[in-house]
Amino acid sequence: MTVSPALLKRLALPLIAAPMTGVSGEDLVIAACRNGVVGSFPTHNAPSVDELDRWLGRMSDELGADAAPIAPNLVVHPTNKRLDADLDRLVAHGVELVITSVGSPAPVMDRFHAAGCAVFADVATLRQAQKAIAAGVDGLVLLTAGAGGQTGQANPFAFVRAVREIFDGAIVAAGGIADGRAVLAAQVLGADLAYMGTQFIATRESLASREYRDALVRSTMDDVRLTSEVSGLPASLLAEWLDNRESAPVSAGDFREDRLTSSPDLWSAGHSVSGVRDIPDVATLIARISGQYAAAKAETRASLAS
Ligand SMILES: Cc1cc2nc3c(=O)[nH]c(=O)nc-3n(C[C@H](O)[C@H](O)[C@H](O)COP(=O)(O)O)c2cc1C
Incomplete structure (x- = not known):
């Protein structure tokens, strides 16, 4: 399966509000999706499987069919004790898109695909990308140098290019993306979507401490x-x-x-922290990014035409 164009049409911007431990909660995700940006959160941010159930129920109650999709993030490392239980809940709620991290997505692919759910996997090297492609993922999140949280160390120009050469699915560029101009730049590089974490930590809806x-x-x-x-x-x-x-x-x-x-109070940030100047609400942040994206598009068109 691939990511449905109908799903992508629900986006106001080619952007995912990235999943962040201790940061992305119900309010942030709902606000992102209402404003046309994919809202992602690690399932372990819900303190228990029952709470995850409640989060997913609330998200589907509060987000209409036209809202951008949610994209729960599942840590697929074998030490994740909640992996099976969280996976069951995601499938039961009919989630359209999941993002796997820290490990091979292979063991969970069949369950999600059988349920009609697209799977994106985050990867930090070309080798990991090749393995995820062989497992049948629909999209890849490329963690590049200076991304917040667990990061990759590859150069984004080189990484997007190398993956585009071997993969027809969705490519999401992650790392260093702080504004609408960078979202456009990710598309110019050959990515379909941009991933933005650090900017969303500094929002009113984030779970991060003041x-x-x-x-x-x-x-x-x-x-x-x-x-x-x-x-x-x-x-x-x-x-x-x-x-x-x-x-x-x-x-x-x-x-x-x-x-x-166990480290919810840890202060992580990517190089994109240079773009954090204030603590707006999510709607204001997304409106700002949309304005920058439109302006960068117009400027680029004008400079290419001259
Ligand atoms: C505080 C923090 C927590 C994170 N937690 C997770 C996580 O639980 N799962 C995950 O897949 N990625 C996690 N990430 C990585 C982000 O999803 C994303 O790759 C990164 O923020 C992109 O770089 P940027 O911060 O420069 O935008 C985290 C990042 C940060 C800053």
């Missing part, structure tokens, strides 16, 4: 540090938080799903 959101406003890309010491995987974190953290460093490669859920 201190964390204020830290984003005062930070720039120079304040972002790459480290595997917190989750065991390379991640972008604010140096200010890292320098003051009390938890012991974790060895590189030693990832466990509960390392994500």
Whole structure:
């Protein structure tokens, strides 16, 4: 299966509000979808499987058929104890699109496809992309250098190009996308959609603490540090938080799903933090990105014509 054009038509912008541990909750997702942007959230942000059930019910009650789709994110690493139970709930609620992360999507593909649900997988290397394509994914989220949270280290120009050469499905560019101009740039590169995380942390609907959101406003890309010491995987974190953290460093490669859920107060941000200037509500942020996107399109057309 591929992503249906009807689904994409429900978008006001080619954009996904990226899933973020401790950040993306019900209100953020609903606001994103109401404003024409795919709203994603890790299923583990709902504190229990029953709560996930309630979240999904509320989302479907409050979002009409014309709203942008939700895209729950499932951590498919074998240490995720809720994997099967969360998957069952997503299927029971008839979710149209899921995004898998931290591991191969292969074990969950059949269940989702049998339920008519498209699967996007996030990948950080070409090798991971090849494996996900072989597993039959409908889309790939390319984690590039400087993305917030668990990041990739590939250059976006090179990564999108290399994947486009081998994949006809949807490509989502992730990392460094802070405004409407960057969303357009992702499309020019050959991506179908852009992924934006850090900008949505600094919104009124986000679950992030006030201190964390204020830290984003005062930070720039120079304040972002790459480290595997917190989750065991390379991640972008604010140096200010890292320098003051009390938890012991974790060895590189030693990832466990509960390392994500047990550090809800961690301050992560991508290089795109340089684009965070204030803490608007989600509707205002999306209206701003739409305006920048339209202006960048018009400017690009004019400069190509001259
Ligand atoms: C605080 C934070 C938490 C994140 N948690 C998750 C997560 O639970 N699952 C996931 O797939 N990606 C997670 N990510 C990665 C984002 O989905 C996305 O790839 C990233 O934010 C894109 O880069 P940007 O922040 O520069 O826009 C997280 C990112 C941040 C900043």
